[in-house]
Amino acid sequence: MSSSSKPNLPVTNAVNGPPNADLVRERGAASFPVRDLTYLVYGGQERTEHLERIANMVASDPVFRKTDRFFLSRTEQYRRSLEKVRHYKELIAKHNLHSELDQQDLRQAIDEDLPIGLHVGMFIPTIVGQGTDEQQKKWLPLARAYKIIGTYAQTELGHGSFIRGLETVATYDKSTQEFVLNSPTLTATKWWPGALGKTSTHCVVFARLVISDRECGVHPFMVQLRSLENHEPLKGITVGDIGPKFAYETMDNGFLRFDHVRIPRDHMLMRFAQVAADGTYSTPPHSKVSYATMVFMRAYIIGTASSTLAKAVTIAVRYSCVRKQFPLRSGEPEQQILNYQNQQAALFPLLATAYAFHFTGNYIRQMYSDFVRGMRAQDFSVLPEMHATSAGLKSLTTWIASAGIETCRASCGGHGYSKLSGLPSLYANYIPACTYEGDNTVMCFQLARYLLKLYGKAQAKPGLRLPGNVSYLEKSTLLDERCDASTEELWLDPARQLHAYRNRALRLVANCANRLVAEMQKGKDEVLAVEAIKSDMVKVAKAHSYYVVLNNFVNAIEQLRASGTSTPILRVLKTLCDLFALHFIQADLGDFLEYGYLSSLHTEPLHAQIRRLLEAIRPDAVALVDAFNFTDHALGSALGVHNGRVYETLFEWAQQEPLNKTQVAPGYHEYIKPFLLAKM
Numbered sequence: 001m002s003s004s005s006k007p008n009l010p011v012t013n014a015v016n017g018p019p020n021a022d023l024v025r026e027r028g029a030a031s032f033p034v035r036d037l038t039y040l041v042y043g044g045q046e047r048t049e050h051l052e053r054i055a056n057m058v059a060s061d062p063v064f065r066k067t068d069r070f071f072l073s074r075t076e077q078y079r080r081s082l083e084k085v086r087h088y089k090e091l092i093a094k095h096n097l098h099s100e101l102d103q104q105d106l107r108q109a110i111d112e113d114l115p116i117g118l119h120v121g122m123f124i125p126t127i128v129g130q131g132t133d134e135q136q137k138k139w140l141p142l143a144r145a146y147k148i149i150g151t152y153a154q155t156e157l158g159h160g161s162f163i164r165g166l167e168t169v170a171t172y173d174k175s176t177q178e179f180v181l182n183s184p185t186l187t188a189t190k191w192w193p194g195a196l197g198k199t200s201t202h203c204v205v206f207a208r209l210v211i212s213d214r215e216c217g218v219h220p221f222m223v224q225l226r227s228l229e230n231h232e233p234l235k236g237i238t239v240g241d242i243g244p245k246f247a248y249e250t251m252d253n254g255f256l257r258f259d260h261v262r263i264p265r266d267h268m269l270m271r272f273a274q275v276a277a278d279g280t281y282s283t284p285p286h287s288k289v290s291y292a293t294m295v296f297m298r299a300y301i302i303g304t305a306s307s308t309l310a311k312a313v314t315i316a317v318r319y320s321c322v323r324k325q326f327p328l329r330s331g332e333p334e335q336q337i338l339n340y341q342n343q344q345a346a347l348f349p350l351l352a353t354a355y356a357f358h359f360t361g362n363y364i365r366q367m368y369s370d371f372v373r374g375m376r377a378q379d380f381s382v383l384p385e386m387h388a389t390s391a392g393l394k395s396l397t398t399w400i401a402s403a404g405i406e407t408c409r410a411s412c413g414g415h416g417y418s419k420l421s422g423l424p425s426l427y428a429n430y431i432p433a434c435t436y437e438g439d440n441t442v443m444c445f446q447l448a449r450y451l452l453k454l455y456g457k458a459q460a461k462p463g464l465r466l467p468g469n470v471s472y473l474e475k476s477t478l479l480d481e482r483c484d485a486s487t488e489e490l491w492l493d494p495a496r497q498l499h500a501y502r503n504r505a506l507r508l509v510a511n512c513a514n515r516l517v518a519e520m521q522k523g524k525d526e527v528l529a530v531e532a533i534k535s536d537m538v539k540v541a542k543a544h545s546y547y548v549v550l551n552n553f554v555n556a557i558e559q560l561r562a563s564g565t566s567t568p569i570l571r572v573l574k575t576l577c578d579l580f581a582l583h584f585i586q587a588d589l590g591d592f593l594e595y596g597y598l599s600s601l602h603t604e605p606l607h608a609q610i611r612r613l614l615e616a617i618r619p620d621a622v623a624l625v626d627a628f629n630f631t632d633h634a635l636g637s638a639l640g641v642h643n644g645r646v647y648e649t650l651f652e653w654a655q656q657e658p659l660n661k662t663q664v665a666p667g668y669h670e671y672i673k674p675f676l677l678a679k680m
């Protein structure tokens with residue numbers, strides 16, 4: 001089936017010429033209208049075309065070029081990203097892109113970790129979330145017009161996860177109505193905040209508030225770091241870049257120390273907790289309300305896991321269609337490597353996962369906006385659920401996406417190891433998502449604690465109704481139920497798939513709860529008993545999060561069916577959803593076998609069905625990655641170019657290597673010539 005209308009994306013960066021014939025053939029053979037799936041992913045035709053206009057503008061603009069990025073030094077990369085920031089601002093003015101959404105679209109198209117990411121992603125949201133109306137009136141216009149550039153300085157050299165252990169102090173001086181910010185120890189040095197090192201003029205600093213020797217906990221303070229005239233650090237402030245990292249070269253992650261820096265009283269962000277002029281402290285309505293920006297960013301990170309994984313899969317699938325190795329029998333043409341079952345088994349579950357995470361992103365966005373609406377009405381009741389769910393999903397999605405990028409890289413063979421494949425930098429820039437905004441393991445503890453608590457409540461009070469995604473914790477009878485998917489066909493039943501995921505999650509929660517009790521019966525207090533089950537808590541959090549992802553995928557397809565989405569699209573989404581569901585059962589088979597939920601009666605048809613699903617996806621694989629609609633600029637990969645001219649592009653890009661500027665190697669005269677020409 002051909003697509004209902006043609007994509008409007010330019011083929012930039014790739015070497016021009018006739019497109020690869022295999023890709024052309026694959027595209028012509030898709031079983032569904034690709035364009036319609038693109039509309040579904042991006043929220044309709046109008047929105048897709050708008051995004052394409054922005055993507056085209058960026059892709060054809062030389063300031064945003066990416067192809068030479070591998071040949072730049074760290075300092076040059078940082079300078080280049082500042083140039084991009086300036087141009088980004090110019091384009092906003094030139095094209096009237098003043099809405100937050102337009103600007104987000106533009107940043108997404110630029111597709112780089114710009115040193116204003118923290119300004120828009122955390123600094124402004126913290127002012128919005130934590131500032132009073134007056135504080136917002138004062139700071140937001142400046143921040144939105146980039147008259148000040150800010151960041152979010154929480155983590156210190158000594159503490160990141162344990163926020164209550166932060167050492168930076170803000171002592172209230174009643175006599176001058178000021179806070180005195182101080183870094184009393186080396187480990188109190190702020191360390192890691194993005195754009196802190198060289199770019200930011202301001203930041204929101206998280207410091208422990210002390211009033212008349214009374215500790216009042218960690219609070220956010222607005223602090224100016226650098227002069228707005230000459231960008232020099234202000235008195236009492238020591239600030240700089242933390243040095244080389246795994247990647248993330250465009251970002252000046254920084255350090256910051258305070259030597260008794262004074263700020264006015266109204267620089268504490270006081271929407272929820274206040275310090276009056278006389279030093280009277282009013283507590284916030286919820287003890288963790290000042291952590292809200294992190295919850296916001298975790299939701300944002302969940303939303304980006306899909307597109308990041310989708311990029312890696314697009315590169316690997318296109319390349320695997322172009323790449324040929326071995327004929328099956330001598331005299332026959334060589335096979336596209338995507339025809340090999342092992343290649344499909346590596347890539348198609350990730351393709352399915354990229355679609356699954358797309359719907360997870362929609363789900364968490366909706367949950368977050370409901371939560372914000374509640375917060376505005378002083379209703380914090382959803383905070384625990386929001387915090388726990390986003391913590392778990394952030395962990396699962398970033399872990400899977402990180403590992404998935406590496407799988408895609410390895411599946412491209414030797415060329416995957418070339419930076420020109422785009423995959424090494426995609427991986428290296430993405431993996432800190434498993435650490436920032438909460439180390440994934442630590443985040444899993446948060447979700448597991450929440451689930452254990454609810455499970456305990458449900459056990460203590462039969463009939464208690466729990467929120468939707470955790471309502472299975474009420475049903476301990478589920479533990480006695482076993483899988484009845486004894487045929488391949490039965491494994492395609494979403495109810496059975498969900499049953500398996502719910503059963504596994506409930507089992508792990510119940511097991512953890514029982515172990516907790518057992519540890520306490522052995523004489524441990526609750527704190528030490530929790531320490532004894534921590535590895536299991538990570539499994540609990542993952543198991544629940546898998547269930548949430550699958551449940552949302554299944555529900556999304558049901559909603560699409562109800563809203564009249566065409567059969568070919570529904571069919572292909574259902575196939576992807578089935579593969580997601582079955583693949584991750586297969587990947588964690590031990591969990592399901594351990595308690596006898598599954599037996600070999602079920603596993604044989606499970607494996608067989610997975611093989612069938614791989615076959616079913618094969619003819620649509622290229623179309624399914626095309627539907628993500630990435631420009632060549634966004635992919636930044638010689639292997640993933642839309643026209644499939646992989647070898648031509650690799651060869652041309654390699655010519656840019658600085659070593660190739662001269663025919664004779666640098667260092668030849670000093671180091672090679674002497675021994676080559678030495679007398680024997």
Ligand SMILES: CCCCCCCCCCCCCCCCC/C=C/C(=O)SCCNC(=O)CCNC(=O)[C@H](O)C(C)(C)COP(=O)(O)OP(=O)(O)OC[C@H]1O[C@@H](n2cnc3c(N)ncnc32)[C@H](O)[C@@H]1OP(=O)(O)O
Binds near residue numbers: 163384435
């Ligand atoms: C259209 C506009 C769109 C705009 C889009 C913007 C896009 C911008 C693009 C930006 C691109 C940028 C790329 C990303 C850059 C990365 C930047 C990275 C930044 C950072 O990393 S900032 C630092 C992040 N730090 C952390 O995440 C620290 C992790 N630690 C914690 O969160 C907590 O300390 C803790 C959760 C581990 C434990 O907390 P604590 O010790 O204080 O508390 P307890 O363990 O005792 O728990 C007490 C109870 O409180 C609950 N709790 C904890 N946290 C929360 C919370 N956040 N909300 C609600 N409840 C919370 C616990 O669960 C406990 O509950 P219980 O019932 O008592 O068990």
Ligand SMILES: Cc1cc2nc3c(=O)[nH]c(=O)nc-3n(C[C@H](O)[C@H](O)[C@H](O)COP(=O)(O)OP(=O)(O)OC[C@H]3O[C@@H](n4cnc5c(N)ncnc54)[C@H](O)[C@@H]3O)c2cc1C
Binds near residue numbers: 152
């Ligand atoms: C690229 C990047 C950008 C960042 N940007 C910012 C930023 O803009 N602003 C900012 O404030 N911060 C930022 N950070 C810091 C980041 O938020 C922290 O590094 C993160 O929260 C993890 O904290 P940590 O480094 O203290 O890890 P640690 O907590 O020291 O973790 C080390 C190990 O200990 C384990 N562990 C920790 N606590 C426990 C426990 N209770 N039980 C069992 N195991 C445990 C963890 O699982 C992990 O394996 C950034 C970090 C990176 C890498």
